[in-house]
Amino acid sequence: MTNANKIVISSSTKNLSKVRNFVENKANELGFDSNEINQIILSVDEACTNIIKYTHNFNENENIEVITELKNKEFRIIMKYKGRDFDPNKMQEPNMNEYFNNFKVGGLGIPMMKKFMNKVEYIHVNPDMNSLTLIKSIQNTR
């Protein structure tokens, strides 16, 4: 991959498009197809949106560092940010039939991340550093 593999944004939804463009360019270089690229940028968007809304409470003084790397045939997008401990892997998956029957709203960001990526890894380092990694495998046929 070429160019810088890291961007830092202030924690605001107005910066989501910057993150999407950054990740889209990297995914393009790796040869993912357009459907996979959409799934990757959507997952990163959902992760950053949750950090901005729930971890940083829209406080633009906070930052999110987004790093991309290629490791063992995996495209890894790592988000580093300060804030409380929240592991998306511990969130229970919604029952979608129940979700639609009850006209529920919200709560789909994490299920989307898990559905569209091959792996989601989360590490919390005390007192307040977090690292969330979204992983998409690169197929051997490519």
Add this chain to the structure above:
Amino acid sequence: MEEFNIDIKNNNDITILYLEGFLDAHTSGELEKSFEKLIEDKKYKIVVNFEKLSYISSAGLGVFMAYIETMRNNNGDVKLSNMSDKIYNIFDMLGFPILFEIYKEENTALEKFNQ
């Protein structure tokens, strides 16, 4: 920053929303405002045309979930049309066709209201 626009047209008692651009957590408030205005104006029969929408995240999906019940409770509906494969895949993978009528063509969605 990527843009999001909504163009609104009326076809008898049906309102058609034409979405364009990028619908995410930053822009979904604009779509919410449009739905609030429709409810205020007692317009409950809605077709949303996705032809020019390039991107949707869960914040955008949430807007449709938030208003469909109100529209249906008032003898209306939110019917969706003209999605690209990329956008349809997102709706489909999450199971949205269980709740929403999704049509290839706007005309078909309009006709369904008149049946």
